[in-house]
Structures are given as structure tokens and as C-alpha cells.
Amino acid sequence: MAAEQAFFGGNKATILIQGSAQDLDAVNLFNAMNVPINNEEGKFSKIINFKNSIGSPLFNLVCKVSKSVENLGSCTLNIHTSKFANIDKVKREALFMVSASDAWEIVPQFVQPKWPENIVFLSINKKLGIVIDNAGQGTQSLRIWFIDKAK
Numbered sequence: 463m464a465a466e467q468a469f470f471g472g473n474k475a476t477i478l479i480q481g482s483a484q485d486l487d488a489v490n491l492f493n494a495m496n497v498p499i500n501n502e503e504g505k506f507s508k509i510i511n512f513k514n515s516i517g518s519p520l521f522n523l524v525c526k527v528s529k530s531v532e533n534l535g536s537c538t539l540n541i542h543t544s545k546f547a548n549i550d551k552v553k554r555e556a557l558f559m560v561s562a563s564d565a566w567e568i569v570p571q572f573v574q575p576k577w578p579e580n581i582v583f584l585s586i587n588k589k590l591g592i593v594i595d596n597a598g599q600g601t602q603s604l605r606i607w608f609i610d611k612a613k
């Protein structure tokens with residue numbers, strides 16, 4: 463299982479995913495990102511930053527995978543409090559959702575699921591997921607969720 467750790471503080475939720483050779487969540491999330499690969503010393507990285515019109519962060523996702531150790535990687539997801547996010551520190555849940563006109567900007571930064579499938583990424587333990595609803599029929603919404611007590 464992924465060594466996911468969640469921190470709920472201030473105005474954001476931070477989810478850390480540490481993958482391993484037995485757990486491909488970090489590598490799979492890296493592969494679900496449809497953005498350029500950065501070639502860093504010893505690793506490849508991908509970054510998605512989604513900000514509002516005045517430059518305040520709404521969510522960002524950074525994933526890094528090792529160049530030398532197969533299937534070794536890590537990701538950090540930050541979901542910031544905004545009109546698009548619901549963060550519940552007590553329940554340890556975070557939901558980020560954009561729809562219709564707001565979704566066009568961020569949706570292309572993820573690999574598109576083949577319709578009617580709508581799951582872009584789902585962690586092994588189902589605590590973290592990314593869904594694009596109605597992909598293939600015009601994007602209706604993008605949802606990113608983390609539920610610390612997923613079943």
C-alpha cells in the first residue's frame with residue numbers, strides 16, 4: 463500500500479504519496495499527468511499548478527520518479543481552500559471540483575479517460591482519486607478527492 467500521509471492545516475490539505483516497487487501509485491499518478499516531463503538530476507518530474515485569475519493557488523500536484531530505480535517515485539498534492547475546494551480537517555477529507563467553463567483550463571493537463579470510463583487515477587487503497595466526468599462528450603467536471611478513511 464502507498465505510504466500516503468495527509469496534513470490538514472492552514473488553508474490547505476497536503477497529501478504525500480511515497481511509492482515503491484510494490485506500490486505503483488506515485489508512478490501511475492505521474493503517468494496520469496499530461497504535462498511536459500522535466501529532466502532533473504537523478505529524476506524526472508511533472509508539475510501541475512492551477513491558480514485563480516489573481517494568481518492564488520487552487521491546487522498543485524508535483525510528481526517525481528527515479529531515473530535509476532524502476533517504479534520508485536513520490537507525489538505531493540496540495541488542495542487550497544477556495545470556491546472549488548471543500549476541506550474538512552475533522553473528517554480528514556478534501557475535495558477539489560471544477561465544472562464546465564472552469565474545467566477547460568485544467569482538464570487537458572491530465573490524461574483523458576476513454577469514454578464512458580471517467581477515472582483518470584485511483585490509488586490502490588481508494589483514498590485518492592481523480593475523475594473527469596463525461597469525458598468524450600464534452601467535459602462537465604473534474605474532481606480530485608482524498609478521503610483518509612476510505613474503505
